[in-house]
Amino acid sequence: MAHLIDSAATDAAVNGFYQATTQLVDLVPGMYHRQSATGTRLVFTGLPMPSLNVVSVGTEPDLEEVDAFAKELSTKDVPWSIQLRGDADPALLELAARYGRTSSSTIPLLVWDADLLPSLPTSLPHGATVREVPGNEYEVYASALASGFDMPKEIADIFALPALLDAPDMTAFILELNGEAVATGFNVVAGDQVGLYNGSVPPPHRRNGYYRALVAARLRHAVASGARHAFTQNTPMSRPLYESLGFRHAETWTYLTGAA
Incomplete structure (x- = not known):
């Protein structure tokens, strides 16, 4: 089984992912993104895919910020998701459930x-x-x-x-x-x-x-x-x-x- 890479390389890839997302969203009319002081991110594309309208949870989740961004996305007429690295803790699951985010799926991040x-x-x-x-x-x-x-x-x-x-x-x-x-x-x-x-x-x-x-x-x-x-x-x-x-x-x- 393939072994995990070191945390510094993983963090660099994650930062690259967020930067690439920002570059893409900045070029398409109607799309936008924001980032809070503690690293919570909101990305809105308007496309009918939950992975493209997201509240991205930081490494140290701030539930108030997640809640504020989730409230904003919940007013949009598109599928959306709360995205995090790894597994969700009970407090985050409870917050997600308040917005009807009760299904869970996983996607691997691969690096080269x-x-x-x-x-x-x-x-x-x-x-x-x-x-x-x-x-x-x-x-x-x-x-x-x-x-x-x-x-x-x-x-x-x-x-x-x-x-x-x-x-x-x-x-x-x-x-x-x-x-x-x-x-x-x-x-x-x-x-x-x-x-x-x-x-x-x-x-x-x-x-x-x-x-x-x-x-x-x-x-x-x-x-x-x-x-x-x-x-x-x-x-x-x-x-x-x-x-x-x-x-x-x-x-x-x-x-x-x-x-x-």
């Missing part, structure tokens, strides 16, 4: 170090090419996202805004097979960290090595851009792929959400 760069695969599947997608081709990226995630096109359009695709520290990628986009990814460089987001492959193209090749290409691009470490949150389906490229489990995050 640039020392592993030489071990990444460099070849692509036969007929495949990887390229960056600029803002003036946002429709290409949005369509690929909608297909890969089976999400409504209007939501994919938000993730493909030209302001994001053309931002200096952000890069959208697609892997194409005979001119068809069959895998997507989005990098956000935050200091010496890079966050890997929006990884998708449409069902008919899965298990052909396309996404693995794209992740490797994205890591090489990030290191060339100055990143020394990478982080990602992913599903049980994609976790083995990342671990095969050298990613390690740093910690597990808990999301307290409304009942399904």
Whole structure:
């Protein structure tokens, strides 16, 4: 079983995650974020996913601040969650329950170090090419996202805004097979960290090595851009792929959400 990384490296990845989130939210009209003096964070995107409208609990939870941010999000007509590193204590669970956040799920945070760069695969599947997608081709990226995630096109359009695709520290990628986009990814460089987001492959193209090749290409691009470490949150389906490229489990995050 993969061993845990040290706390300093984990904290650096977590800080990179929060910085990347801030960079993204700052570029999209209608989204906003705030941070309290003790580290509690509020992120509002307006998107219909509880993990994208969150009250993030600091390492030393301030229940009054959590309560104030939870009250604010509860007035929004979107799914939302209370997110914390590790497990929730009884007091936080009680607070969450007052807002109907009675369901719980976990997501791992995986990290990677640039020392592993030489071990990444460099070849692509036969007929495949990887390229960056600029803002003036946002429709290409949005369509690929909608297909890969089976999400409504209007939501994919938000993730493909030209302001994001053309931002200096952000890069959208697609892997194409005979001119068809069959895998997507989005990098956000935050200091010496890079966050890997929006990884998708449409069902008919899965298990052909396309996404693995794209992740490797994205890591090489990030290191060339100055990143020394990478982080990602992913599903049980994609976790083995990342671990095969050298990613390690740093910690597990808990999301307290409304009942399904």
